[in-house]
Amino acid sequence: MQEHTVKAFDEDITKLRGLIAEMGGLAEVALHQAMEALVKGDDDLSELVVKGDKKIDALESEIDKLAVRIIALRAPMADDLREVIAALKIAGVVERIGDYSKNIAKASREIGQRKHFEPLTLLPAMADVAGDMVHEVLTAYAARDPILAREVIKTDEKVDAFYDSIFRNVVTHMVENPATISSAAQLLFVARNIERIGDHATNVAEMVHFAATGNYPADEED
Amino acid sequence: MQEHTVKAFDEDITKLRGLIAEMGGLAEVALHQAMEALVKGDDDLSELVVKGDKKIDALESEIDKLAVRIIALRAPMADDLREVIAALKIAGVVERIGDYSKNIAKASREIGQRKHFEPLTLLPAMADVAGDMVHEVLTAYAARDPILAREVIKTDEKVDAFYDSIFRNVVTHMVENPATISSAAQLLFVARNIERIGDHATNVAEMVHFAATGNYPADEED
Numbered sequence: 001m002q003e004h005t006v007k008a009f010d011e012d013i014t015k016l017r018g019l020i021a022e023m024g025g026l027a028e029v030a031l032h033q034a035m036e037a038l039v040k041g042d043d044d045l046s047e048l049v050v051k052g053d054k055k056i057d058a059l060e061s062e063i064d065k066l067a068v069r070i071i072a073l074r075a076p077m078a079d080d081l082r083e084v085i086a087a088l089k090i091a092g093v094v095e096r097i098g099d100y101s102k103n104i105a106k107a108s109r110e111i112g113q114r115k116h117f118e119p120l121t122l123l124p125a126m127a128d129v130a131g132d133m134v135h136e137v138l139t140a141y142a143a144r145d146p147i148l149a150r151e152v153i154k155t156d157e158k159v160d161a162f163y164d165s166i167f168r169n170v171v172t173h174m175v176e177n178p179a180t181i182s183s184a185a186q187l188l189f190v191a192r193n194i195e196r197i198g199d200h201a202t203n204v205a206e207m208v209h210f211a212a213t214g215n216y217p218a219d220e221e222d
Numbered sequence: 223m224q225e226h227t228v229k230a231f232d233e234d235i236t237k238l239r240g241l242i243a244e245m246g247g248l249a250e251v252a253l254h255q256a257m258e259a260l261v262k263g264d265d266d267l268s269e270l271v272v273k274g275d276k277k278i279d280a281l282e283s284e285i286d287k288l289a290v291r292i293i294a295l296r297a298p299m300a301d302d303l304r305e306v307i308a309a310l311k312i313a314g315v316v317e318r319i320g321d322y323s324k325n326i327a328k329a330s331r332e333i334g335q336r337k338h339f340e341p342l343t344l345l346p347a348m349a350d351v352a353g354d355m356v357h358e359v360l361t362a363y364a365a366r367d368p369i370l371a372r373e374v375i376k377t378d379e380k381v382d383a384f385y386d387s388i389f390r391n392v393v394t395h396m397v398e399n400p401a402t403i404s405s406a407a408q409l410l411f412v413a414r415n416i417e418r419i420g421d422h423a424t425n426v427a428e429m430v431h432f433a434a435t436g437n438y439p440a441d442e443e444d
Contacts, residue, residue: 068307075297085290088307092314171404178397185393185410192411 009074016066016087017142023059023094024138026052028131030101031197035127038108038190039120049105056098063091079214086211090141093200093207097134100193100200107186107193117180118173119166119187123194126162129155130194133201137208146212152205153217159198166191231296238288238309239364245281245316246360248274250353252323253419257349260330260412261342271327278320285313301436308433312363315426319356322415322422329408329415339402340395341388341409345416348384351377352416355423359430368434374427375439381420388413 030049037045067088070076076084114120133152140148167188174184209217252271259267289310292298298306336342355374362370389410396406431439 064307064311068303071293072299072303077294081290081294085286085310088310089286089314092311096318167407171407174396174403174407175400178400181396181403182393185389185396185407188407188410189414192414 005074009070009076009080012066012070012074013080013083016063016070016084019059019063019066020087020090020094021138021142023056023063023091023098024134024141026056026059027094027097027101028134028138030056030098031104031127031131031134034101034104034108035124037105038111039114039124041108041111041114043109046105046108050102053098053102056095060091060095064088067091082214083211086207089207090204093204097197097200100197103193104190107189110186111183113180113183117184117187119170119184119191122162122166122169123187123190126159126166126191126194127197129158129162130197130201133159133198133205137201137204140205141208141211144208144212146209146217149205149208149212150217153202156198156202159195163191163195227296231292231298231302234288234292234296235302235305238285238292238306241281241285241288242309242312242316243360243364245278245285245313245320246356246363248278248281249316249319249323250356250360252278252320253326253349253353253356256323256326256330257346259327260333261336261346263330263333263336265331268327268330272324275320275324278317282313282317286310289313304436305433308429311429312426315422315429319419319422322419325415326412329411332408333405334402339406339409341392341406341413344384344388344391345409345412348381348388348413348416349419351380351384352419352423355381355420355427359423359426362427363430363433366430366434368431368439371427371430371434372439375424378420378424381417385413385417 030052033045033052034049036042037049067084070084071081074080133155136148136155137152139145140152170184170187170191174181177184206216209215252274255267255274256271258264259271289306292306293303296302355377358370358377359374361367362374392406392409392413396403399406428438431437
């Protein structure tokens with residue numbers, strides 16, 4: 001590339017990374033707010049999360065357009081092209097993480113009675129671990145750090161263990177309190193959505209690893 | 223582009239479209255087999271679906287690599303670039319559809335007793351509608367047909383109506399049969415996964431519409 005093209009490419013990539021950081025930040029906040037809405041039964045906050053997801057979707061679309069423009073105008077090669085493609089893929093996964101938070105916010109509105117629900121203390125703890133995974137994987141992305149990316153992948157086991165425990169807990173609760181089954185079913189969905197956030201933070205971690213090293217970490221069953 | 227480059231690009235695009243058709247076909251079969259395993263309680267078939275998902279993932283990776291190679295070697299412009307990027311995005315969504323079928327196959331193995339479960343007749347009907355959406359959207363992709371893509375988007379309402387009906391049905395079943403709650407919870411997950419397949423067929427339809435016309439159909443709440 002010519003020198004001015006290299007400079008323009010670097011500026012474009014910096015912008016692309018900034019948009020992904022912004023998008024990831026919004027997804028993190030969405031998860032946090034969705035869990036707060038769930039625990040407190042705050043339907044206004046739920047609504048905010050559902051509406052806020054449009055901003056995340058809009059950022060994905062902006063990232064897609066910028067990535068296409070970079071490819072078309074700068075014709076990046078090898079590592080640079082891999083980085084742009086990784087950004088495109090990562091934006092898609094972060095959008096998915098935003099969707100899961102939106103699902104949680106929607107489930108929250110379907111729950112009536114909130115007292116005596118033990119899962120309501122376990123779920124936020126589970127969400128904290130998954131939220132940390134999202135945060136760490138974005139840090140790994142920003143720092144192009146494959147080691148941190150591998151740590152994120154490892155943390156997913158904790159999220160899965162939480163999921164199994166909450167599933168058993170909710171089913172027991174359902175058996176003992178048939179009147180709350182419909183609400184409790186929503187908690188199962190919430191647990192499943194958090195579990196999926198962990199899976200997708202893992203997917204992003206694999207892409208970060210790929211963008212930084214050119215290969216994927218050893219394949220794992222998901 | 224030079225004439226030989228145009229020819230090479232056309233060959234590449236044909237290959238890319240062929241890989242997506244193959245991937246979509248596998249995802250359709252996976253959903254069909256997962257539902258059959260669910261209804262019959264056939265754990266061997268479930269296992270086949272779970273293992274088969276690796277082939278879908280491998281195809282996505284092949285599509286990604288080919289798309290990157292096309293961009294790097296052929297430097298496509300405007301519509302052609304949009305088509306390659308759409309292929310990359312569509313492959314990501316089809317992989318997601320494969321994941322949902324894998325989830326259904328996994329849920330199937332967690333279900334004990336299958337008798338007297340009314341949802342076991344409703345769920346396959348729901349899956350047929352969602353499976354048709356996947357089939358139609360791939361046809362729309364192959365034919366670059368934005369009208370068919372819009373029809374797919376419209377069909378998603380049927381899938382959502384099925385979901386609401388099955389949710390109420392399963393909850394009623396749980397209340398009346400507390401001993402089967404854990405199995406019934408898996409049916410809720412199955413319903414949710416089918417509902418998500420409908421959502422993602424809708425997403426692909428939007429991308430097909432975009433690739434064919436340069437704009438997205440009017441935004442809808444998902």
